[in-house]
Amino acid sequence: MRKTCLLLLTLLLGAGAAHAQVDSVRASTLPPDQQAEKLYNSGLAKFNQKSYRAAVLDFDKALAAKPDFARAYSNRAAARYELKDYQPAVQDYDQAIKLDPNSFTPYFGRARAEEALQQPTEAELDYGRATERQADYAPAWYYRGALRFEKADYAAAKADFDAAIKADATYAYAWHDRGSAQRQLGSLSAAIQDYSQALKLQPDLLPALLNRAGTRRRAGDLKGAIQDYNNYLTKKQDNALAYTNRGAARYEQADYKGAAEDFTRAVTLDAGYAFAWNNRAAAYLKLEDYKKADADASQAISLNKEYAEAYLNRGHAREMLRQPDAACQDWHRAADLGLAVGLTHAANSGCP
Template identity: 70%
Template sequence: MQKFLLFASSLCLSATAVQAQVDTVRASTLPPAQQAEKLYNSGVSKFNSKNYRAAIQDFDRALTLRPDFAKAFYNRATTRYELKEYQQAVQDYDQAIKLETTGFSNYFGRAQAQEALGQKTEAEADYGKAAEIKPDYAPSWYYRGALRFEKGEFKEAKADFDQAIKVDPNYAYAYHDRASAERKLGNFDAAVQDYSKALSLQPDFMPALLNRAAAKRRDNDLKGALADYNTYLSKKQDNATAFTNRGSTRYEAGDYKGAVEDFTKAIELDGSYAFAWNNRAAAYLKLEDYKSAAADAAKAIALNAQYAEAYMNRGHAREMLRDADGACQDWRKAAELGLETGTSYAANSGCGGD
């Protein structure tokens, strides 16, 4: 009761204030288009803060007020891409393109989402459209080139990487991937130059160092290849492929003990790496350790029953271990798997039929 009486009393005390002048507050609303713009700007701000779900809500509300708001469709698509909602992103890019057919970023964004969905043909076409609308945007050329490279269209890929580099001479990834295209085309000197350029632009670009080593090796520059492999492995020692490739280079340079060490390290990192087991078998053959060679080749075969070179190497080891029948079986199996030298060894060793 006390609280009630006090409240009532306060009403009586305020009665005299009713006569005073009171300012009137007038409610006002922005036109729908301006409200949509305000919501759009709020969505962009939230996107930049990585508050993606809240950004989506703002773009949704903006599009409810203004269904022809191309920028809102584009930015909602971009936000959905960040959320890995790729199919919804494609749908929003579709709407943005309908409303703004000359917006290169709409095509580029849709291409990214399509690529994430595995729709590579569609993505390639959209990257091309983006490059057509805005030829001075290097990523459009680069990403289309990467898709063409994946298809084995190395000349076409190189042409796209050329364009990307022309537009942006400091595009390290474009130099790297053009170098890879050059390797596939057998242009090893050019590949080495491009990998070197990529490294000059981005010194910590480790894949470029590893790939330059491979290009030098293919160009018979074994010393240069070993120098690159050594530099790479001094910085990164958890890559079984790098140890295997340096081992192969050492093998080609006649350093069979060094090759065994590298193949062993690769096997320690990845015991299921059949290539390393087979290569160590080949190195053991050169070192005349035939039992180890036979065992390693057998392991490679156990991991990959279609590994023709491993049958070939086990055949050599078995021959030296005086297991003529076993050697003949392995050479014939290598021939059966497409390694023609298997037939020659079997014939020259007097292997009969099964």
């Protein structure tokens, strides 16, 4: 945002000033437009110092001096946004747009406030208006792409991320989110390339590392996926999902002991993580520790009464523990919840 130079008022005293009468000195004031500029610049300085309430007061005064001051409306709106006063911010942006409809800034700002007000349709339209007025402003493309991604319009989201990257090839988040759109569209190799570029631009962008791991796993590159999970977990050890996903990759590599260890870390971090309890049950089944498998599947069911896969796994554990009636009940329950293979296991075991 362009700042306007401060206008300085200086009193110049002539050589004869010492002999002048006191009542001959006159006060000097700035014209309203110049006073508005001075207050506006003061508001900008306070905004940059994150003194948002003080900035709003200065912009108030600037607008009192100059009611058609579009930039003051726009910047007061920005300060109000930072204060989470979203509806007043929208109203200020409305005024800025009326006064200067060709500027992209108030459209972008209004879109951000509309997002905060849970108005995604309005926000998407305003991001579009911002791109029409400033096609090389990458954030407008990016934020509209994020909205389109959230409503599962992945092709449109990708197109917006393409435009954001064209406008700013160093925009790591745009590379990352385009990777996620590519992944949803089934272009796994392209997604991996985008995540890699995001990490090249911003090595500490850990979600890109985690998402590249998941995409590599989906593409069948278990070794690459596990390496990414390893790198992620050396930097962040408090993510139960990361341990669960690495455990799943290890399970697919037939490293059942390593998988069980990762699922254990996951449930230690999040005791309410039903998915991790069930996955550890599956690993214990492979390790032929049927009592632990039964206990873990039961814990998953206690957390989610409609967890079909957990009933299926508990059925397998109870079959091996010589509890045929309980196994049959679990397999039938899995089938009732939509897992048709439960009926197959029940039939093969002679369940009534």
